[in-house]
Amino acid sequence: xxxxxxxxxxxxxxxITSEQGRRPRDFIQPRERITMEACPFxxxxxxxxxxxVFAIRPQGSIPDGxxxxxxxxxxKYPALRIEGNLEKRGKGLYDTMNGIGAHxxxxxxxxxxxxxxELSAAQITDVxxxxxxxxxxxxxxxxxxxxxxxxxxxxxxxxxIAHSHSQLIALxxxxxxxxxxxxxxREYYERKERCLLCDILHQELADGVRIVRDxxxxxxxxxxxxxxxxxxxxxxxxxxxxxxxxxxxDLAALADALKDTLVRLRSVLRDPPFNFVLHNAPPMxxxxxxxxxxxxxxxDYHWHIELxxxxxxxxxxxxxTGFYMxxxxxxxxxxxxxxxxxxGVFR
Amino acid sequence: xxxxxxxxxxxxxxxITSEQGRRPRDFIQPRERITMEACPFxxxxxxxxxxxVFAIRPQGSIPDGxxxxxxxxxxKYPALRIEGNLEKRGKGLYDTMNGIGAHxxxxxxxxxxxxxxELSAAQITDVxxxxxxxxxxxxxxxxxxxxxxxxxxxxxxxxxIAHSHSQLIALxxxxxxxxxxxxxxREYYERKERCLLCDILHQELADGVRIVRDxxxxxxxxxxxxxxxxxxxxxxxxxxxxxxxxxxxDLAALADALKDTLVRLRSVLRDPPFNFVLHNAPPMxxxxxxxxxxxxxxxDYHWHIELxxxxxxxxxxxxxTGFYMxxxxxxxxxxxxxxxxxxGVFR
Numbered sequence: 249x250x251x252x253x254x255x256x257x258x259x260x261x262x263x264i265t266s267e268q269g270r271r272p273r274d275f276i277q278p279r280e281r282i283t284m285e286a287c288p289f290x291x292x293x294x295x296x297x298x299x300x301v302f303a304i305r306p307q308g309s310i311p312d313g314x315x316x317x318x319x320x321x322x323x324k325y326p327a328l329r330i331e332g333n334l335e336k337r338g339k340g341l342y343d344t345m346n347g348i349g350a351h352x353x354x355x356x357x358x359x360x361x362x363x364x365x366e367l368s369a370a371q372i373t374d375v376x377x378x379x380x381x382x383x384x385x386x387x388x389x390x391x392x393x394x395x396x397x398x399x400x401x402x403x404x405x406x407x408x409i410a411h412s413h414s415q416l417i418a419l420x421x422x423x424x425x426x427x428x429x430x431x432x433x434r435e436y437y438e439r440k441e442r443c444l445l446c447d448i449l450h451q452e453l454a455d456g457v458r459i460v461r462d463x464x465x466x467x468x469x470x471x472x473x474x475x476x477x478x479x480x481x482x483x484x485x486x487x488x489x490x491x492x493x494x495x496x497x498d499l500a501a502l503a504d505a506l507k508d509t510l511v512r513l514r515s516v517l518r519d520p521p522f523n524f525v526l527h528n529a530p531p532m533x534x535x536x537x538x539x540x541x542x543x544x545x546x547x548d549y550h551w552h553i554e555l556x557x558x559x560x561x562x563x564x565x566x567x568x569t570g571f572y573m574x575x576x577x578x579x580x581x582x583x584x585x586x587x588x589x590x591x592g593v594f595r
Numbered sequence: 596x597x598x599x600x601x602x603x604x605x606x607x608x609x610x611i612t613s614e615q616g617r618r619p620r621d622f623i624q625p626r627e628r629i630t631m632e633a634c635p636f637x638x639x640x641x642x643x644x645x646x647x648v649f650a651i652r653p654q655g656s657i658p659d660g661x662x663x664x665x666x667x668x669x670x671k672y673p674a675l676r677i678e679g680n681l682e683k684r685g686k687g688l689y690d691t692m693n694g695i696g697a698h699x700x701x702x703x704x705x706x707x708x709x710x711x712x713e714l715s716a717a718q719i720t721d722v723x724x725x726x727x728x729x730x731x732x733x734x735x736x737x738x739x740x741x742x743x744x745x746x747x748x749x750x751x752x753x754x755x756i757a758h759s760h761s762q763l764i765a766l767x768x769x770x771x772x773x774x775x776x777x778x779x780x781r782e783y784y785e786r787k788e789r790c791l792l793c794d795i796l797h798q799e800l801a802d803g804v805r806i807v808r809d810x811x812x813x814x815x816x817x818x819x820x821x822x823x824x825x826x827x828x829x830x831x832x833x834x835x836x837x838x839x840x841x842x843x844x845d846l847a848a849l850a851d852a853l854k855d856t857l858v859r860l861r862s863v864l865r866d867p868p869f870n871f872v873l874h875n876a877p878p879m880x881x882x883x884x885x886x887x888x889x890x891x892x893x894x895d896y897h898w899h900i901e902l903x904x905x906x907x908x909x910x911x912x913x914x915x916t917g918f919y920m921x922x923x924x925x926x927x928x929x930x931x932x933x934x935x936x937x938x939g940v941f942r
Contacts, residue, residue: 250675250694252768260771263694265674327612327920328597341798342819347597347610398911406910415912421599423916424607451688472689525915554915562909563753564745565762568872568901569770573674 255473256444258425259432262473263573270477270575272584275559276518280403282410288324289411291358297321301352302381304374318374319355320382320416326351327417334391334420348391350418354378360411363401363519365510367412372503373496375414379526380499382416383492387531392418394426394530402521405558422530429527430549437548445550449483458578460512460585465498466505470578470585477560477576478517478585480509482553489529489546506553512588513557520557527552602820603791605772606779609820610920617824617922619931622906623865627750629757635671636758638705644668648699649728651721665721666702667729667763673698674764681738681767695738697765701725707758710748710866712857714759719850720843722761726873727846729763730839734878739765741773741877749868752905769877776874777896784895792897795819796830805925807859807932812845813852817925817932824907824923825864825932827856829900836876836896853900859935860904867904874899 250265288296294312302320309315322330328349336345356375357367364372379397386395399414400407422430436444452458452469460468460480468482482505488494494502513520529549566572597612635643641659649667656662669677675696683692703722704714711719726744733742746761747754769777783791799805799816807815807827815829829852835841841849860867876896913919 250673252692252694254690256688256690261768263674265694326597327610340801341603341794343601343603345599347599347612394916396912396916398915400910404908406908406912417912419916419918421608423918425915425917428917447688454687523911523914525911527915556914561751561753563747564870564872565743565753565764567870567903568745568772568874569741569743569766570772570775571766571770 253473255471255475256436257429257432257448257471258473258475259428260473261571262475263571264474264577265573265575266577271580272516275477275520275557279519279521282403282407284409287360287409287411289319289353289355289409289413290360291316294319297353298324302378302385304378314358316358317371318357318378320378321353321355323351323353323415328419345420348420350386350389350392350395350416352382352416354382354397354414354416356412356414362412364399364412365507365514365519367507369500369503369507372507373500376494376499376503376506377496379414379416380492380494383528386416386418387492389418391420392531393422394419395528396423396426397526397528399522399524401523402519402558404521405523407521426527426530430530433550434548441547443487443547443550445483445552446487449485458582460582461505461508463501463505465501468505468509470582472578474574474576474578474581475572476556476558476574478513478520478557478581479574479578480555480585482506482509482555483550484552487547488551489549491526491528491551508590509555509585511590512585513555515588515590516584517557517559520559522555522557524553524555527554600820602818602822603783604776604779604795604818605820605822606775607820608918609822610918611821611924612920612922613924618927619863622824622867622904626866626868629750629754631756634707634756634758636666636700636702636756636760637707638663641666644700645671649725649732651725661705663705664718665704665725667725668700668702670698670700670762675766692767695767697733697736697739697742697763699729699763701729701744701761701763703759703761709759711746711759712854712861712866714854716847716850716854719854720847723841723846723850723853724843726761726763727839727841730875733763733765734839736765738767739878740769741766742875743770743773744873744875746869746871748870749866749905751868752870754868773874773877777877780897781895788894790834790894790897792830792899793834796832805929807929808852808855810848810852812848815852815856817929819925821921821923821925821928822919823903823905823921825860825867825904825928826921826925827902827932829853829856829902830897831899834894834897836893836898838873838875838898855937856902856932858937859932860902862935862937863931864904864906867906869902869904871900871902874901 252261303316304318305316328347330350334348395418397416433444458470528551599608638661650663651665652663675694677697681695742765744763780791805817875898
């Protein structure tokens, strides 16, 4: 029997169609390959990209020289441009604004052939340090309402360059999905004076069946109302609204959790295409005093990472309704990932 | 320069990234083929499907016999089941209900090899008559909040059976995208005492640049804030909230408009994969007296068809933010489709 489940964070119903009960082997298929003649992200091709805005390099190393570990560059073909003032206009019935923003690439490694799951935890820590540095820098720009960090892995997940990288887009408006989460958390806090995501975490830890891993600092679980097979959320056990407040030791622990999760996915689903996104409190939220502040810790948002392997197609039903049908119950997905044999996978 | 545009119907911003300016030839690529041994939708294989719930057949023809033009059958592997009472429960923090609903297939032709754009306008009229008949029947069931009709064409658009068909899903909750549109139209009506979609239509007719075709009854245009390249909306010029109130002559005119639109897409984009969805006022809306009723015609919703060719991939940005980036301005898309040479395409 199918079941509808409500996601209190996304404020939407999901249909879990368990009779079809799709297992990992149903999703394993040849992956589309991305080919490119001369990769601009490789070590030694630094002049092929715009000058770097941030890098992790040995002390004394020269900007845009080859001696880097992580490199952040403006996108050569940006969706939004950083120059200019934000201009808003009406056009008859319609509203428009010019495309002011920032679009940056975080190149995660100089090595073309290593995907994120194959990087060392120390290297992933450096990637997370780059995220933090760019968040802290760009949130100071008052034109930007939100700084969004995400990763596309594999052609099916929308990646067009095989060399492992993440992206950052700073936006002049708060994204609708983030706004929905902020509203859900705010409403929950106003009613209960508790953080919605802390309560979700407690519920998940009590239920147990959807937990993939829990190292005491970071918990990875398949959400109760997963919209996609093997969808995952990564949450800090300790409440926190702002990823950028993490210290270096927190980032190292997060890198461990992220790497372990990616290795499990790689093992169970054979290097699936995936997207992950960082959902953080928006700068506006950080600047203004809002409900839920308790000392310096706002209790009405809880930063987290959301990850979806891209295993199913989005068709007319999903697009026209906003509902999702998920053929793999999250309890099954979590069990497969919890019990994953990762011994054969490069760690 | 990129531009952000607000969609007053979807209540969301879209990023038109015109510097990339992608044209039809950028989207033409080999289409994935769907193969299947014995198609259950072909004439003569009626026993391979559950018994039909509706069909268009010559008078005196026997149900589930081979002599049909359009045939509606329950989905053999339904996402939601029609039997039982709707049961809603809480589970700790979470909410669930059982998957009550209907999931039907509208087989559009007995001929395996004809896609919808290759059917005659008379045959498409019969398909639309089947839509109308099923809407009128299923909306009487008080368990269903919404009856959703859609079509997936091509593997990239989520179709798994090549034989041309549409689908219907009756749902126990109003879909979020429909709810957003209903709210947008309601709010607009309450403020202005006019229909939002009628006003959009007037704006489009005044601007002209996004119109694909206009036969006096039905207008097809690329929306101002198109989220996808070559996205289209089909609207009745005369206000109407309910597709099921169309008479046979209206359906014949709609079939002409739909066929012409599909033929244009086929010509310009070489048989692109696509989804279309019918957005109609929900049964609840039809049963209750709501704001915007004027005589028997509610002015706070306007039924329409939305169509997207599936030419781009949904990546982490779209999925994590709810924003869309569209590399083809709708003004360009409309011009290509308006000027389409359809002489070489089967009409």
